[in-house]
Amino acid sequence: MHQVTRRNVLVAIGALALAAACGSEDTGKKGGGAAAGKDGAMANYGVGTQFKATKPLTFTMLHNIHPAYPVKNDWLFWSELEKRTGVKLALTLIPFADYDQKKAVIITAGDAPMIVPKMYPGQETPFVASGALLPVSDYVDMLPNFKDKVAKWNIQGDLDTLRQEDGRYYLLPGVHEDVWLDYSLAIRTDVLEEIGMPAPTTWDELYTVLKAMKEKHPDNYPFSDRWNIPTPGGNLLNILAQSYGTQGGWTFVNEHGAYWDGTAGKFVYGPAMDQYKQMLQYLNKLVKEGLLDPESFTQKDEDATAKFTAGKSYVIGSNAQSLVNEYRPGLAKAVPDAKVTKIPVPLGPAGNVKVGTRLENGIVINAKAKDSPNFVAMMQFIDWLWYSDAGEVFAKWGVEGVTYAKDASGDFKLNPGVDFLGLNPSAPKHLQKDFGFSNGVFAYGGTTQLLNSTFSDEEKQFQNVMNGRQTLPVRPPFPLSEAEREQASLWETPLADHVQQNTLKFILGKRDFSEWDAFVKELEGKNLTSYMDLVNKAYQRFKQQHG
């Protein structure tokens, strides 16, 4: 039997990328100076210009087969795109389920189309060494809209996190005007009314609320949480750590504990920080007093959801979708007069701040494109479709008068014959399925106004509160060399295992906080110091060479 796992593929790719790196004369090194093929390109393309190729062009592109809206050739998107830009896209289709896997294979095999969308930050790293990807940072002058947005929204810092060891970045990410946060807690507002309290805005207020709930319903744990994959308390530790000024949960998994301490100007290990300890003490208090279900960190999402929808718990982790798709319909059956809302992330010692990136998944470009006679036209096309205001509105909402209308205040309104997100449930056609707009391949990022244009009123309120918070700067880049990356991952895994085990022990009261210093010592026994040295050295090196 052939069972090929993602890990197999990554290993194979890593090996091949290495091999290719030795063999090929690095195509990326030349930079954007050479006057590449300008066939079909516009001479005076700029911000606000509608891109139109001077002759009909076809570009090859990868595209997924989304199960909810599989690609159709008769989508209005394709015909309108051709009408506006003179460009046709020739697609290679990949099932959504295994998109990443096949994307990796065909890039490594040198069989990739010119445009490869849906690449998440970090995914491009294995292909960089082989020279398969275009170092887009050398060509941003061809992308006026992209450049404009980066400058206007002050995104350069976020972009820097994408830079590789050579100081270039290879991924052209989707960019948001503001940090977009979705995950928080959902709370039963009818229970809040019962105990006569307003929705909590800080973690301390949450504690008081949970205590009052417990008094009213002593048999239940008022808070039973979910999202324990791939790490226990993925969401809860994540949002809690951010309000305590440290790193936990999902972010810990993604960033391997390398937390940027802005005041000290260096990286420190998140879980060894005093703030991390304080956060665990807070959770330990909730567990000890019976306010937080001890199963919160081990149970499956379905079990946590079942408790919440059966009215046995009143607070649970939530995003906009789970609120509407899971909690409300579930509660409607069991507890018909229940009311539930998603509260803005409670605040903690770190103050009125939020943490996050403004980058989205984006596109990479095949390095061979540079030699194409239509290279400039292709870059202009990409810039228009993915980064111009007109292109973003087109990709998301479609054609004015056909799929949507704009009212006097500039708000978007779907046309009555078109459904999207349940806005016109009885409409015969669907914006994604039948017209091909709001397709995840083309429509992401953009202005806050555009992002909010599909949100419900309650989600807009949530976003308003969150947007009012100060965004902390993202951590600076510290690209590791191939050998360093290997060494780092050998240290990261045992450290992370130890952190996860002991995080639970401290929270559940199986280990006393008097042993905290011993815990930090144990981490040092697992090469914590060498690991942080490696990270900080890489940071310093990159700062000197490319800062």
Add this chain to the structure above:
Amino acid sequence: MVIPKINAADRGTRGQRIFRRFNVVFLTGVVILTLYPFVNIIARSFSQNGYIISGQVNLLPRGFNLTTYRIVLTDPLFWTNYGNTVLYTVVSTLVAMILTTCYAYVLAKKHLRGRTALILIAVFTMFFNGGLIPNYVLISSLGLKNTIWAVALPNAISVFNLLVMKTFFESLPPDLEEAAAIDGMNTYRILWRIVLPLSKAVMATMVLFYAVSFWNSWFTAFLYLNKLELFPVTVYLRNIIAGVSGGEMAGANGRDIGELLQVAANIQSVTVLLTILPIVAIYPFVQRYFVSGVMLGAVKG
């Protein structure tokens, strides 16, 4: 109903009777254990999502519901892809049988020069292979992408099946073939007229092995085919499962939240049923060969 009369002697000793009773109870238990997952999956595929999520579905469907079946079965693409699966399975199995039989028959001849080398070549591929990317490059430079041959050729010879077949051919008495040769048959006629008719058991087993593996396979198809209308049904269903569990579908189908939850709850059981149905239907007909065939090589006289 006639109850066979057992005389006192047949009933055996007390110990034997206890053993027999124990056997009945124990083996019934084993049957229930093996059948339960199947029955449970059938029950889930017809149940309502609420009952499935809260784990209340056991042997019988609860809150009878056909939504998922309706959604999957009314999609024309599902039928196109199902047809592809049948076509790919038939063609691939045919190709695989021809190639494996010829290879195994040759290997079974002890007097063949270079036989060891030929066996080693086959066995080598059991332990080493070129890897995913070189294979991909090979298939695409041969121009096989987006054709049925990308699915049929790469897995045409399974070394395990090859060795089983070789062992079977070796166990046939060489005298038979000698006699046929003296009567003037050439090698091909001997294979066709003498050996194959005597090898129905192993042939049926191999057909079953190959057919099931081609039926279930999705990876080669996923890798080498780039068009919706070329995919086998396994790729189609895999994509649906990923869609509902990945959560991205939820945003897309706001209007059918109820429907969506239903699909998410039992798409896996529906999928399992729809894909194994044909294999389960064929199995009883092949099984009697299968029983004798799979014992091959287990005991050698």
